[in-house]
Amino acid sequence: MSASSCAPLLNRLTAALGLAAALLVASCDKAAPPAVEQAPPAAEASVAAPAATFSVVEASFTDMQAAMEDGRVTSRQLVEQYLARIDQYGEQLGAALAVSDTALQKADELDKERAAGKVRGPLHGIPIALKDNIHTTDMPTTGGALAFKGYVPPYEATLVSNLEAAGAIILAKTTLTELANWVATGMPNGYNAVGGYSYNPYDPRPDPREGFDDGRPVLDTGGSSSGVGTAANLWAANVGTETSGSTQIPANNNALAAIKPTVGRISRHGIIPITADQDTAGPMAKYVADAAALLGAMESQDANDTTTGICPPSASGAYSEHLLADALAGARIGIPRSFYYQPVTPPGSDSPTGGLSAAEAAAMERVMAILRDKGAVIVDPADIPSVIAEAPEDNQLLFGNCYDLPQGKGGDEHCSIMLKYGMKRDFNSWLASLGDSAPLANLTALREFNLAHEAQGAIKYGQAELDISDEMDVEADRDRWRADRDKDIRLSRTEGIDAALQVHNLDALLFPAWKSENILNKAGYPAIIVPFTAVPNTLDPPLPEGFDPRPLPFGISFVGTACSEPRLIELAYAFEQATKARRPPARFP
Structure with a gap:
């Protein structure tokens, strides 16, 4: 090897003193x-x-x-x-x-x-x-x-x-x-x-x-x-x-x-x-x-x-x-305020979801001020239609991915099977591509190996996601996969990111940190994240008294439609040059 x-x-x-410095x-x-x-x-x-x-x-x-x-x-x-x-x-x-x-x-x-x-x-x-x-x-x-x-x-x-x-x-x-x-x-x-x-x-x-x-x-x-x-x-x-x-x-x-x-x-x-x-x-x-x-x-x-x-x-x-330092001048940047900046209550729900902490919200206001100063046009709000849709079947927030054992077969009516189905289909195909060198034959063999080696630490946290993937039948469940894939595309593209971009004639949507990840990845669309500041590392339950947590880095993301990387690079580079916010971790000089 x-x-x-x-x-x-x-x-x-x-026991060396001082293991880290904050951003x-x-x-x-x-x-x-x-x-x-x-x-x-x-x-x-x-x-x-x-x-x-x-x-x-x-x-x-x-x-x-x-x-x-x-x-x-x-x-x-x-x-x-x-x-x-x-x-x-x-x-x-x-x-x-x-x-x-x-x-x-x-x-x-x-x-x-x-x-x-x-x-x-x-x-x-x-x-x-x-x-x-x-x-x-x-x-x-x-x-x-x-x-x-x-x-x-x-x-x-x-x-x-x-x-x-x-x-x-x-x-x-x-x-x-x-x-x-x-x-x-x-x-x-x-x-x-x-x-x-x-x-x-x-x-x-x-x-x-x-x-x-x-x-x-x-x-x-x-x-x-x-x-x-x-x-x-x-x-x-x-x-x-x-x-x-x-x-x-x-x-x-x-x-x-x-x-x-x-x-x-x-x-x-x-x-x-x-x-x-x-x-x-x-x-x-x-x-x-x-x-x-x-x-x-x-x-x-x-x-x-x-x-x-x-x-x-x-x-x-x-x-x-x-790599254009002046690319923000005249750029139209949309703010998908509902859910991504401010909490919303999905149809049929009794409680709001989403939104930002006070520190995150203040950071995004500073970002928007910088963008305006560099000549960008901020369109606020530029909400994503599928995120605020009143009909449950049209609401992106009500159709997340199936992840855990309760969302195995029989409990997956209201979630997308994209990930669990795809893992069975594509993991087995990947193993087949390895030929005779493959350590395992299929996903079932991986699960069996993990159970046999549990004492050696193979599955310290279990393998619920592998389990719900392996119960999928690639042939018998194909129609369900196709239906969920079509719905994901509709809610994330046609009635999602593309709709918001087109209605407001935008170059990009601006998201806090990584908050776009679910809708973005269902769409298969590009995003560029850039460092900006840091916010408190607040955990629930809280850290014990006397433990001084260091801040968490906090960036921004520019999101666009398919193949829009060139324009997103322009916007991200111009913002980076305007802020130069990247700071190295001081404990590792």
Whole structure:
């Protein structure tokens, strides 16, 4: 196996003072986290950072390219610096499940190309990481599941081939919520059976509350695509995947920029699936320009994924033509106020749902003031018709996804079966694509493995979502899937996002943080999230007296219709340049 393990290793920590600094407050705590369960072995060797005038900390792709062009740093030295940071901070954060042992060799090859006058583009020699549900053939792809521990697939993902062709160096596989968070509803974000828990670098402490003190982080890491390593500068950027919020939420919670693309812009070939109806990979980075460059490198038409090719690619290959600092001037930005900003009471319900905290609402008012100052036209409200529909059958809020055991067969009349049906259909197809190397035959075999290895930690939080998926009959339930898919599309597109955009002639809708994730992912539409500020980390039940929680990063999302990434990049980049709000976690200098 051509990789060395480097998963969450909090057991190496001693009682060091001050484990984290907040996004905006550089004060420290006085308690060290306990050892993480099931931590795999440490990396084989520590790599010391070279003496260099260039530092990778908070460096953009452009910064790195300029430094390599000027001879201030080489790609090898970038890799060495990141390896040193992984060695220094990787255990504390639980950021990686594997680290490449060929990255230095690849860096040397790319340095030779540069010396010969060949530069492949903005990713040439840049070290990045991939979510560990994306196939690589020189590191394991486990999905965080014990059944796949150590498994190296027989082919690499199409997006990996594209990234490597663009000159990127795949440095590590990031931790994730097991199987992209389709195992059990009670599983904490960032936990998997292979590596244990991961921690948000803006407050990397375990939750001390009774009933929550199993090792999970007190500051949520977000969705299943880990952003902790990028936020702490363990690599330059990372690629996540999203089915329902798993790039947007971790990007928000780790003060990152991220692009959730239109489904079909990036090939899903070689990615462990939940459902092809909603799955997509997406870039996560510290800066919009870096995320855009990754998007340009990953997108392609692929015969192995027939959904691809629906959107025209970037003319430059990196969306550089859309990095316009003045793009907000004249832009029409809609505010979907009902539910996303202010609570609403769905038809037939006795209580309101949705809305923002006082701190979040105040932050969004500041955002709107900035947008107006930069020349944008704010249309408020620009409500989404399906969110405020009075007929229950037409109301988006009343047709969520089926998630838990009560929503198994017989209890799923009022929820969409998209995820549970798609997981049975597409997971089995993915296993079949592995040929004789597949560790398991099908989803049933995975559930059986998990039950047989429960004592070894295979299903610490159960497997309710796998159970309700496996009871689906791909053939017999096809008509129900088609009906639910059609309703999802109607409520999320025709009577949803598209309706709001068209009625008000909008360039984009503006959402707080990741709040659009449900309707957005059902539509398969794009969004770009940008860091902005921080808000209190308020938990229910509350934290014990004397435990001083650090603030949670809080960003904004621009959402558009299918294939609108170019315009969204313009808006997001202009907002980023107007605010420059990204702040690194001060505890990881």
